Amino acid sequence: MPTYVAFLRAINLGPNRKFPKGDIAAATEAAGATDVATYINTGNVRLTTGMRSRAKVEAALEAAYLERAGFAVPTIAFTQAELAAVAADAEELNRPDLERHYLYLLKDEPTKDRLDALLAKDGAADQVVVRGRAAHLLLGEGYEAGKVDPWGIEKALGVVATNRNFNVVTTLARTWCS
Template sequence: MATYIGFLRAINLGAKRKFPKADIVAAVEAAGFTDVETYINTGNVRFATTMRSRARIESALEKAFLEDRGFEVPTMVFTQKELVEIADHASSFGHGGRHYVSLLKEAPTAAAIKKVEAVSTTDEVAKVGGRAVHLLLGENYHEAKLTNATIEKHLGVATNRNLTVIRALAEKWG
């Protein structure tokens, strides 16, 4: 059995996309996964499976979530090693501002990476590493133009977490 970490996109936003942690656990277990645990209510779930295909795992989870909730829940799955690498990679930036990580469904092409990194400014920087995009934002982070929506425009489906959550998950589940 291998352990994976799933990141659910766009849940617990408004009244219509509620997905409490206990319900996530129940849906993941009903889909046949074991050793299921969640962390905070933003859609972070650890589980074990004999499946090895990330695409098959994501598909099984997304089907289970749709059946349980009645709405689509895009899910990005990473190995423990990948999660630790994402957290470790953040240390190389030496950035003192706000740091978010957009977790991508698919690995971006070199041309797509070039486009997203080209929208960087002195106050807002995107650094792509594998299926993770580190968003390094300045003091006016709440007014940033470099957002997960920008990342999705250039690189496809993604979900976003702050670096504190990524590091906590890497330490807890990595």
């Protein structure tokens, strides 16, 4: 059976979107998954399921999370191989001069025009590199004055996304994808 790593969007932000790790695990199991594990309280879940379609996995998890949490929880799933590739890209792109390296994990690949418009905003202190369903936001010194809005990536790409930092993604890949 395939193993996926799912990333939950917009949970544990403020008082109204609380979704503790124990509830996430219980809801994931209620969706029919086994071998469930969570990592930190930002919505990172490893699961094994008989479902072979990413879209079906995401839909089943989103329905279970809605039922358990009482609010919609957009979910973005990657196979272990896909996440390992995203982490390998992150390692390749990471540089010692970066102030921040965020990864936006995308539900779907962005359209070419959305991607082109975002990439046109690259500046001297910041850069966006999109590979498949991951957008790497590479922020250098002085990025606060740069052209790329770190919080506007999802809107600019026009897809559902959630962000994690370099350390979380590479740690998850080392822990769950080997």
